[in-house]
Amino acid sequence: MPNPPRLRAAALLLSSLLLSSLLAACDGDSKDEDLTAQELSWDDCPAPSESQGGGSAPSPLPGGTRWQCATMKAPLDWAEPKGETIGIALVRARTSGRGNSRIGSLVFNFGGPGGSGVTTLPAFGKDYAKLRTRYDLVSFDPRGVGRSAGVRCEDDQQLDAFFQQDATPDDPAERRELLTSTKHFNAACEEHSGSTLPHVRTTDAARDMDLMRQVLGDDRLHYFGISYGTELGGVYAHLYPGKVGRAVFDAVVDPTQTPEEASLGQARGFQLALDNFAEDCTSKAEDCPLGDTPRDVKDRIAKLLKDLDSRPIPGVFPRELTQTAAISGIAQALYSKDFWEYLTEGLEQAYDGDGKVLMLLSDSMNGRNQDGQYSNITAANISINCADAKPRYSAADVERRLSEFRDASPLFGEYLAWGMVSCTDWAVPGAADHPDVSAPGSAPVLVVGNTGDPATPYEGTRRMVSALGEGVGVELTYKGQGHGAYDSGNSCVHGAVDGYLLEGKLPAAGTVCG
Numbered sequence: 045m046p047n048p049p050r051l052r053a054a055a056l057l058l059s060s061l062l063l064s065s066l067l068a069a070c071d072g073d074s075k076d077e078d079l080t081a082q083e084l085s086w087d088d089c090p091a092p093s094e095s096q097g098g099g100s101a102p103s104p105l106p107g108g109t110r111w112q113c114a115t116m117k118a119p120l121d122w123a124e125p126k127g128e129t130i131g132i133a134l135v136r137a138r139t140s141g142r143g144n145s146r147i148g149s150l151v152f153n154f155g156g157p158g159g160s161g162v163t164t165l166p167a168f169g170k171d172y173a174k175l176r177t178r179y180d181l182v183s184f185d186p187r188g189v190g191r192s193a194g195v196r197c198e199d200d201q202q203l204d205a206f207f208q209q210d211a212t213p214d215d216p217a218e219r220r221e222l223l224t225s226t227k228h229f230n231a232a233c234e235e236h237s238g239s240t241l242p243h244v245r246t247t248d249a250a251r252d253m254d255l256m257r258q259v260l261g262d263d264r265l266h267y268f269g270i271s272y273g274t275e276l277g278g279v280y281a282h283l284y285p286g287k288v289g290r291a292v293f294d295a296v297v298d299p300t301q302t303p304e305e306a307s308l309g310q311a312r313g314f315q316l317a318l319d320n321f322a323e324d325c326t327s328k329a330e331d332c333p334l335g336d337t338p339r340d341v342k343d344r345i346a347k348l349l350k351d352l353d354s355r356p357i358p359g360v361f362p363r364e365l366t367q368t369a370a371i372s373g374i375a376q377a378l379y380s381k382d383f384w385e386y387l388t389e390g391l392e393q394a395y396d397g398d399g400k401v402l403m404l405l406s407d408s409m410n411g412r413n414q415d416g417q418y419s420n421i422t423a424a425n426i427s428i429n430c431a432d433a434k435p436r437y438s439a440a441d442v443e444r445r446l447s448e449f450r451d452a453s454p455l456f457g458e459y460l461a462w463g464m465v466s467c468t469d470w471a472v473p474g475a476a477d478h479p480d481v482s483a484p485g486s487a488p489v490l491v492v493g494n495t496g497d498p499a500t501p502y503e504g505t506r507r508m509v510s511a512l513g514e515g516v517g518v519e520l521t522y523k524g525q526g527h528g529a530y531d532s533g534n535s536c537v538h539g540a541v542d543g544y545l546l547e548g549k550l551p552a553a554g555t556v557c558g
Contacts, residue, residue, distance in 0.1 A: 077117075082116065084134070084259060088110055089111045092190075094417050095190050095194040095196075095420040096419060097411060098417055103166075106170060112135070113135050115133055115191075118130055120193070120239075122243075122248055132186075133185040135161065136181060137166075149260045149266065150182065150545065151182045151184070151253065152165055155270050155273050156424065157186065157425055158422070158424035160419065161183030161186070175545055182256075184252075186424075187248055188427050189421075189424045194420045195240055195241070195424050196423060203412070207410050208368070208369065210366070211368040212462060226468065230466075230468075231469070233423060233427060241427055242472050246479060247283065250280040251283070257287065265280065265284070265291070267280070269293050270295050272297060274500075275479055279481060281489065282483050288483070290487070292489070293492065299508055302433075302435055304464060311453040312501060314460075315454075318374070318378060318453075319342075322335070325338075325341060325384075325388065326341060357394065357397050358399060364399070370394065370402050372409045373401075373406035374391075375498070377405050379498065379526060380531075381526045381532075426467070426470075429467065431472050432479065434473070436467055481511045482513050483512050490541065491518060493522070494524050495522070496524055500527065506519060520551055520555050521555070522557045523556065536557030537557050540555060
């Protein structure tokens with residue numbers, strides 16, 4: 045829209061101010077409003093929005109309990125708590141317990157960053173049935189995610205192209221194309237969501253959680269954080285150590301690492317998961333369809349990826365399975381041992397020229413549904429990461445470290461190394477090299493690490509315990525595969541986590557579950 049003539053500027057400004065005042069008076073959003081006193085209006089949850097991933101409204105839990113949704117007001121800028129507000133989308137299932145058994149609300153964050161808790165909790169709600177005997181189960185879309193002032197960047201067609209690009213450039217032309225694409229994506233985020241981008245830091249989300257605690261009527265925050273949710277929980281504990289209730293961190297982010305160190309750690313983690321997948325396939329009684337030895341399996345995958353770099357194969361029509369899509373599809377399948385059978389199937393088909401299964405796995409990683417619509421998980425993920433992390437990496441920085449990344453993982457190293465340029469042209473400066481999670485005086489936090497975790501390598505568990513401070517973190521080790529421990533179904537892990545959350549009984553520090 046063109047700028048109005050100077051002669052009309054003052055009149056338009058006064059009209060705008062008057063209109064703003066009238067709107068504020070009509071919707072009750074007074075600058076003197078006490079947000080801690082707001083009452084939430086809970087109702088049956090609608091179908092997820094496109095930014096949340098689409099789909100159908102959540103089904104009731106076994107026994108008939110319905111999922112309820114509400115929107116909580118929170119300051120857009122926590123430095124101006126009486127200023128403009130945004131809506132934070134919440135979901136809950138009321139406790140199944142009777143009488144005085146209820147402890148309070150148990151708030152979940154499932155990670156990302158960028159994942160919608162409003163859609164994830166209902167999808168896995170039955171897995172937390174035992175915890176619901178004493179808690180209302182609650183989750184939320186963190187700011188910038190889904191229905192909580194969700195960040196918008198590129199549209200679906202542009203995202204299809206974005207995810208088809210070569211993310212591991214081999215020559216100057218491919219490098220320029222990757223950097224240009226990244227710059228365009230970041231510019232689109234600023235264009236569509238520029239006023240939101242400075243306010244999606246993890247510290248902002250942690251302050252939202254404390255407001256949530258008060259609005260839900262809890263004296264302390266009882267919390268279950270998974271993956272990035274452990275970082276968010278650690279930041280909350282740092283800001284509000286006296287308000288931490290019973291808290292569990294599962295699939296633990298290393299809070300001491302820079303983005304470069306974290307990417308290198310993930311390269312090692314995904315390589316370990318691939319090694320374990322290949323070992324598992326070839327150690328079974330029946331023949332492994334992917335190779336006779338673990339080395340055969342990995343060599344054949346490497347050859348597939350090399351071939352796809354120059355000769356993509358049909359994927360999900362009309363898109364082709366590129367090298368980049370195959371890498372992200374393989375990575376997605378390594379998040380859970382339950383997905384290994386799909387990885388085997390997808391690789392078998394790809395060797396025969398059909399890339400559909402690997403493409404569907406890649407789509408799942410990127411938040412694309414079967415209708416071709418994308419959730420905003422990628423936009424939110426990049427926005428939150430770039431707002432949090434101060435370092436900005438150039439192509440030269442990546443090239444200097446490529447050999448180290450390749451050594452860490454021949455398959456995933458370059459892909460993760462080049463991912464470090466995501467924040468290079470970001471509009472908002474990052475907050476710090478790494479989060480501060482020191483929480484002296486906090487209640488104990490049960491910190492659960494999985495030795496076979498690809499995305500949050502096990503080494504971060506002990507570092508989180510140390511960073512939380514003496515007497516706060518209590519380490520529990522699960523010797524397993526996949527991302528996280530509680531969702532593995534391991535009875536030892538379940539017993540320890542449930543025992544703490546339900547009865548306040550901590551396992552001995554250093555307990556190991558096999």
